[in-house]
Amino acid sequence: xxxxxxxxxxxxxxxxxxxxxxxxxxxxxxxxLIAGGALYMAWMLWQIHRLDVWLQNSRRFQPPDASGxxxxxxxxxxxxxxRQRREKKRLQAVVKRGQEITSALRDGILxxxxxxxxxxxxxxxxxLLHLRHQDQGNPIFNYIRHPLFIQYMDKxxxxxxxxxxxxHTGDVRLQYQITRFGQGECLVLVRDVTRLxxxxxxxxxxxxxxSHELRTPLTVIRGYVETLAMSPDLPAPWQRALQQMEQQxxxxxxLINDLLALSKLETDDxxxxxxxxxxxxxxxxxxxxxxxxxxxxQHVITLNCPDHLALLGNEQELHSxxxxxxxxxxxxxxxxxxxSIDVESNSLGLNLxxxxxxxxxxxxxxxxxxxxxxxxxxxxxxQTGGTGLGLAIVKxxxxxxxxxxxxxxxxxxxxxxxxxxPIQSVVEQKDAASA
Ligand code: ADP
Numbered sequence: 001x002x003x004x005x006x007x008x009x010x011x012x013x014x015x016x017x018x019x020x021x022x023x024x025x026x027x028x029x030x031x032x033l034i035a036g037g038a039l040y041m042a043w044m045l046w047q048i049h050r051l052d053v054w055l056q057n058s059r060r061f062q063p064p065d066a067s068g069x070x071x072x073x074x075x076x077x078x079x080x081x082x083r084q085r086r087e088k089k090r091l092q093a094v095v096k097r098g099q100e101i102t103s104a105l106r107d108g109i110l111x112x113x114x115x116x117x118x119x120x121x122x123x124x125x126x127x128l129l130h131l132r133h134q135d136q137g138n139p140i141f142n143y144i145r146h147p148l149f150i151q152y153m154d155k156x157x158x159x160x161x162x163x164x165x166x167x168h169t170g171d172v173r174l175q176y177q178i179t180r181f182g183q184g185e186c187l188v189l190v191r192d193v194t195r196l197x198x199x200x201x202x203x204x205x206x207x208x209x210x211s212h213e214l215r216t217p218l219t220v221i222r223g224y225v226e227t228l229a230m231s232p233d234l235p236a237p238w239q240r241a242l243q244q245m246e247q248q249x250x251x252x253x254x255l256i257n258d259l260l261a262l263s264k265l266e267t268d269d270x271x272x273x274x275x276x277x278x279x280x281x282x283x284x285x286x287x288x289x290x291x292x293x294x295x296x297x298q299h300v301i302t303l304n305c306p307d308h309l310a311l312l313g314n315e316q317e318l319h320s321x322x323x324x325x326x327x328x329x330x331x332x333x334x335x336x337x338x339x340s341i342d343v344e345s346n347s348l349g350l351n352l353x354x355x356x357x358x359x360x361x362x363x364x365x366x367x368x369x370x371x372x373x374x375x376x377x378x379x380x381x382x383q384t385g386g387t388g389l390g391l392a393i394v395k396x397x398x399x400x401x402x403x404x405x406x407x408x409x410x411x412x413x414x415x416x417x418x419x420x421x422p423i424q425s426v427v428e429q430k431d432a433a434s435a
Contacts, residue, residue: 004069004070004072004073005069005072007067007068008068012040015036016036018036019033019035019036020032020033047070051070063075063077099122102122103122105124106124107190108121108125108126108127108129108188109121109122109124110125110129110187110188111185111187111188112140112185112188114183114184114185116139116140116186117137117138118131118137118140118143119136119137119185120136124190125188125190128166128174128190129143129144129168129190130167130168140188144164144167144176146167148162148164149164152176158178158179161175162175162176163175163176172192172194174190174191174192174193175191177191204266204267205267207262208264208267211256211259211263214252215253215256221249222246222249222250222253225242225245225246225249226246229243255389258393259387259389261389262372262389262396265393265396265397265400266396268400274313275313275315276310276311277310277311277312277315277318278309278310279305279352280303280305280306283303283322283343284303286319286322286323286326287301287303287326289323289327290323290326290329290330293327293331294330296335297335298335299337299338300336300339301339301340301341302338302339303340303341304340304342306344308428309345309428310426310427311421312424312425312426312427314400317397317400318397318401320393321393321394321398322341324390325354325417325419326339326341328354328391328417329354329355329356329358329417331386332358333356333414334359337356337357337414338356339355339356340353340355341353341354345426348422349422349423350420350421351419351420351421352418352419352421353416353417353419355415355417356415357414360409360411360412360413361376361411361415362411366407369391369407370391370392370405372388372389375388391405398419401425402425403419403421403422403425404419404420405417405418406418
C-alpha cells in the first residue's frame with residue numbers, strides 16, 4: 001500500500017474516533033457521525049474541484065498543495081505530464097528529421113488521401129509538379145491531367161510505374177510509382193527520368209537507323225551472291241560456300257526486318273490504329289503460310305475461329321504477332337504434330353490460343369522468353385534460323401493493343417501461347433462492317 005493511501009486511511013480512522021468520542025460526550029453519536037461523514041465528503045469534493053481547476057490550467061499553475069492520497073494523485077499526474085511532454089518532443093524531433101530527409105530527396109513524394117486529394121508533399125514533388133502550399137487538399141488530377149495518368153489511377157494496378165511527359169516542361173519526362181497504404185491512401189513517388197528516357201530513345205533510334213542502313217548493302221551483296229551462285233561452271237567448293245552465303249544473307253535480312261519492326265513498334269508511342277480486323281480471314285492466311293513453312297514436315301494445323309469475331313486494332317501488327325506465334329509452333333514441333341489456333345470470346349474479352357505438341361519450354365525460361373534475343377537453346381535456335389525477336393515483337397504488339405500474352409508450356413509435352421484481348425477491343429463482324 002502506498003504512503004498517501006495509508007495516511008488517508010489513518011485520517012479516516014482518527015476522524016471517526018474523534019466523532020465517536022465527541023458523540024458520546026454530547027449524547028448524539030449517530031448525528032455526530034453523519035456530520036463527520038458529510039464534512040469528509042465536502043472536503044473530498046473540494047479536493048476534486050481543485051484537481052479539476054488545476055487540470056484545466058495545468059500549463060500555467062503548479063499543482064495545488066495537498067496531503068494524503070490527493071498529494072499522491074497530483075504528483076502522479078505531474079509525472080505523467082512530464083513524461084508525455086518528453087515523448088511529444090521526441091516524436092516532434094523524429095517528424096522534423098523525417099521531413100528534413102524527405103526534403104533532401106531528389107525524388108518527389110506525395111501523400112494522397114482516399115479521395116485522391118494531396119495531403120502532403122516534399123519539396124522535390126513541389127518543384128517537379130509546380131505545387132504551392134495552398135494546393136494541399138486539392139485533387140491530384142488538377143495537377144497531372146494526362147489521360148494515361150487518370151486511367152492508371154482508375155485502374156489501380158500499380159505493379160509497373162508510369163512514364164509521362166512533365167505537365168509543365170515538355171522535354172522533361174516524369175515517372176510515377178504508386179503504392180497503396182493504410183485505408184486506401186496512396187504514396188506517389190515522382191522521379192525525373194529524362195536522362196534515362198533520352199538514352200532509351202537514343203538506343204531505339206540507333207537500332208532503327210543501323211538496321212535501316214544495313215538493308216541496302218545487304219540487298220546488293222545478296223544480289224551478287226545469287227548471280228554468282230547461278231553461274232554454271234563454278235567449282236564445287238565455291239558452290240557450297242555461295243550457298244551458305246545465300247542462307248546467311250536470308251537470315252540477316254529477316255533479322256534486320258525483325259529489328260526494324262520492333263524498333264517501329266517501340267518508337268511509336270501512339271496506340272495502334274483502331275480499325276476492326278476480322279479474325280478468321282487473317283488467321284486463314286497465316287495458316288496457309290504456316291503450312292507452306294512446314295512443307296515436308298507435314299504439321300497438321302487446325303483453325304477454330306467464329307466467323308463473326310473481329311478485333312479493334314492494326315491489321316499489320318496483329319498479323320505479325322499471330323504469325324510469329326504460329327510459325328514458332330511449326331519451327332519448334334516435330335514433324336507431323338498437331339498445331340491448333342483457337343479463338344473464343346467471353347464476357348471478359350477475346351482469347352487467341354496457339355497450341356502445339358512440340359518440345360515445350362522449361363518453366364525457368366518462361367519469365368524471360370519475351371526479352372530480345374533470349375534463347376532457350378542456342379543450338380536449336382541456329383537450326384530453326386530464328387532471330388530471337390519474334391516473341392518480343394508479339395509482346396510489343398499486344399501492349400499496343402491493351403492485351404497480354406500468357407505462356408503455358410511443359411517440357412516434352414508442348415506449349416500454348418494465348419493472346420488475351422480486353423472486351424473493349426472485341427467487335428462482332430456486323431458491327432465491324434458498320435464501323
Ligand atoms: P526465335 O526467332 O528464336 O523463334 P522467339 O522470340 O520467337 O525467337 O522465341 C524465343 C525462344 O522461345 C525461341 O528461341 C524458342 O527457344 C522458344 N520458343 C518460342 N516458341 C516456342 C514454341 N512454340 N515451342 C517451344 N519453344 C518455343
